[in-house]
Amino acid sequence: xxxxxxxxxxxxxxxxxxxxxxxxxxxxxxxxxxxxxxxxxxxxxxxxxxxxxxxxxxxxxxxxxxxxxxxxxxxxxxxxxxxxxxxxxxxxxxxxxxxxxxxxxxxxxxxxxxxxxxxxxxxxxxxxxxxxxxxxxxxxxxxxxxxxxxxxxxxxxxxxxxxxxxxxxxxxxxxxxxxxxxxxxxxxxxxxxxxxxxxxxxxxxxxxxxxxxxxxxxxxxxxxxxxxx
Amino acid sequence: xxxxxxxxxxxxxxxxxxxxxxxxxxxxxxxxxxxxxxxxxxxxxxxxxxxxxxxxxxxxxxxxxxxxxxxxxxxxxxxxxxxxxxxxxxxxxxxxxxxxxxxxxxxxxxxxxxxxxxxxxxxxxxxxxxxxxxxxxxxxxxxxxxxxxxxxxxxxxxxxxxxxxxxxxxxxxxxxxxxxxxxxxxxxxxxxxxxxxxxxxxxxxxxxxxxxxxxxxxxxxxxxxxxxxxxxxxxxxxxxxxxxxxxxxxxxxxxxxxxxxxxxxxxxxxxxxxxxxxxxxxxxxxx
Amino acid sequence: xxxxxxxxxxxxxxxxxxxxxxxxxxxxxxxxxxxxxxxxxxxxxxxxxxxxxxxxxxxxxxxxxxxxxxxxxxxxxxxxxxxxxxxxxxxxxxxxxxxxxxxxxxxxxxxxxxxxxxxxxxxxxxxxxxxxxxxxxxxxxxxxxxxxxxxxxxxxxxxxxxxxxxxxxxxxxxxxxxxxxxxxxxxxxxxxxxxxxxxxxxxxxxxxxxxxxxxxxxxxxxxxxxxxxxxxxxxxxxxxxxxxxx
Numbered sequence: 001x002x003x004x005x006x007x008x009x010x011x012x013x014x015x016x017x018x019x020x021x022x023x024x025x026x027x028x029x030x031x032x033x034x035x036x037x038x039x040x041x042x043x044x045x046x047x048x049x050x051x052x053x054x055x056x057x058x059x060x061x062x063x064x065x066x067x068x069x070x071x072x073x074x075x076x077x078x079x080x081x082x083x084x085x086x087x088x089x090x091x092x093x094x095x096x097x098x099x100x101x102x103x104x105x106x107x108x109x110x111x112x113x114x115x116x117x118x119x120x121x122x123x124x125x126x127x128x129x130x131x132x133x134x135x136x137x138x139x140x141x142x143x144x145x146x147x148x149x150x151x152x153x154x155x156x157x158x159x160x161x162x163x164x165x166x167x168x169x170x171x172x173x174x175x176x177x178x179x180x181x182x183x184x185x186x187x188x189x190x191x192x193x194x195x196x197x198x199x200x201x202x203x204x205x206x207x208x209x210x211x212x213x214x215x216x217x218x219x220x221x222x223x224x225x226x227x228x229x
Numbered sequence: 230x231x232x233x234x235x236x237x238x239x240x241x242x243x244x245x246x247x248x249x250x251x252x253x254x255x256x257x258x259x260x261x262x263x264x265x266x267x268x269x270x271x272x273x274x275x276x277x278x279x280x281x282x283x284x285x286x287x288x289x290x291x292x293x294x295x296x297x298x299x300x301x302x303x304x305x306x307x308x309x310x311x312x313x314x315x316x317x318x319x320x321x322x323x324x325x326x327x328x329x330x331x332x333x334x335x336x337x338x339x340x341x342x343x344x345x346x347x348x349x350x351x352x353x354x355x356x357x358x359x360x361x362x363x364x365x366x367x368x369x370x371x372x373x374x375x376x377x378x379x380x381x382x383x384x385x386x387x388x389x390x391x392x393x394x395x396x397x398x399x400x401x402x403x404x405x406x407x408x409x410x411x412x413x414x415x416x417x418x419x420x421x422x423x424x425x426x427x428x429x430x431x432x433x434x435x436x437x438x439x440x441x442x443x444x445x446x447x448x449x450x451x452x453x454x455x456x457x458x459x460x461x462x463x464x465x466x467x468x469x470x471x472x473x474x475x476x477x478x479x480x481x482x483x484x485x486x487x488x489x490x491x492x493x494x495x496x497x498x499x500x501x502x503x504x505x506x507x508x509x510x511x512x513x514x515x516x
Numbered sequence: 517x518x519x520x521x522x523x524x525x526x527x528x529x530x531x532x533x534x535x536x537x538x539x540x541x542x543x544x545x546x547x548x549x550x551x552x553x554x555x556x557x558x559x560x561x562x563x564x565x566x567x568x569x570x571x572x573x574x575x576x577x578x579x580x581x582x583x584x585x586x587x588x589x590x591x592x593x594x595x596x597x598x599x600x601x602x603x604x605x606x607x608x609x610x611x612x613x614x615x616x617x618x619x620x621x622x623x624x625x626x627x628x629x630x631x632x633x634x635x636x637x638x639x640x641x642x643x644x645x646x647x648x649x650x651x652x653x654x655x656x657x658x659x660x661x662x663x664x665x666x667x668x669x670x671x672x673x674x675x676x677x678x679x680x681x682x683x684x685x686x687x688x689x690x691x692x693x694x695x696x697x698x699x700x701x702x703x704x705x706x707x708x709x710x711x712x713x714x715x716x717x718x719x720x721x722x723x724x725x726x727x728x729x730x731x732x733x734x735x736x737x738x739x740x741x742x743x744x745x746x747x748x749x750x751x752x753x754x755x756x757x758x759x760x761x762x
Binding site for chain 1: 291293294298299300303327329330333336337340341342419444
């Protein structure tokens, strides 16, 4: 057994397959994030409106997606809803849908929090120059909320990317699932291959997530400097 | 104010609906991955419907060599996979593989994600309640592996000792219900359980005997001291409960393949390289 | 007879159970400067905010330019373009430059062309001596400068009425004079109609044509400016003026 575990990565198409899995992960995460963040901003804005019914419904939506673990949501949308309702989406679409709805729920709370922390006087000053509600959000409230919320949004993005590792549970061939295949196929020949396979997956996630969280930290620091300066 | 809110609620519902549309829209235009099937939903998959569709969706393992796994070229191979491709060929349709794990084989059938499960699926009375099994194509029983220096050859030698098993396996099930005096040390994966044996955490390890034969082939210090314990277990294709059409077709297919000697060939190409000489085709293949 | 810009009749306001404005009646004519005076919590700010719909009221009528206002959000939004308001907290929009703060109303609400609006904004900035700051962001300005910009922002809409709600209350003392001068000039040179809530009694005495004295949500007296400070008609007003020590 003189095989060094690292060679498992260079056998056949193993490395290419891992990158293929990563691409699936990134594709799902990216589409889900774009849709989820846009929907989240809209929902967050609606949640600052005075209608109680609307706020209640959206609050319910948020709590549903926040309380129920993502694994359960994936199972629910992939296995249970089709059985009950006859909607049968393929795994990658279910994954995108669940992650988009989850992102939207969390984002709506971030946006709402940022909007209500914009001082009341800003809202009144905007109203006093005759801005409509839409213009008030467009030119005054949302731009100010965005700079408040950006670090939290980036953190949400990194969380969503990390959580895509659950996708293998609904048969999505993401990077973790491919990694599992490689590990189990080479267990006999490369008993230490598991460290190298998960090691490279760690590096892949790190390369994607670390710059984001670094950016979030920097933004937050800048914002504090500006607020205190 | 209230009225305004309702109007916005409508807007929200509209957005949610269009989101759903966008999702299903981009999904169908994008290439379908090897695992996810983008076939239209049908509540039943009769043989006729499968033929009309041109594809049969089969649940397989992706990480259990030599039954269902992915080789370094990225191809799905294994004993189950060879059978799966033969079935698709005889139906004159293309196979579409959906990778499952042990826990979601039943759900994949019931939620109509797949037509057929060929994933080392052991027939048990509990599972018979929720899916329909066709004629079995493989048999296994529990074996016990131990170091050659201190071999375990009888169940009596295990009384009061630590026996290593993986959670959810037939071996765990058998020892829990039939040999309550054996202390079980349970692990989550095959890799973990074999490491535990090497570290002498238990006197022996129990698992499907075929799997143990494969393992000892590379481990000269260990031996399968108990080749078979407890009742034989059968591995069979499964279809959604009530899918008579596909069930009958699969039964006939298994019989016909048996007559043609297909399973011996499958054994020789997929399993023999793993199991070595200690195992004979007749230990695994059903005659 | 001078044109009536604002008329308030039998206005009543409650915060839940609390009755904060009682049967308010007054009117303001074109070119007139009315000061709203009274102790803290007397309802001055609440009243002035009712006049452009920032606070809802439960009963009564507000008439603007001879038209009774049906108090819906849409109607108020239209009327607010004609009523400029400046607040105690100098709330420029921190995400926009000085010039963009000023242009937001004329361009987005009144749909003036950007060129025309910029030209008049720059003229106004010249008048308050802040032209050089047009591309600065609010955080680069002092409180007094921000408040002067806030006045310009309100004026840029060519309002027919200006509401000033304690605009100098949170300024450092050395900044107060500059802001008050701008308001005085506006009254004298431009003949702007305005309602001013203030604690600066000297300033009120100097510019007010008429004083409304409020206490506990009621108008206790309406007197000509010159007369109010010399000979207030009620004991409450007298006590108030004595306490103000100016």
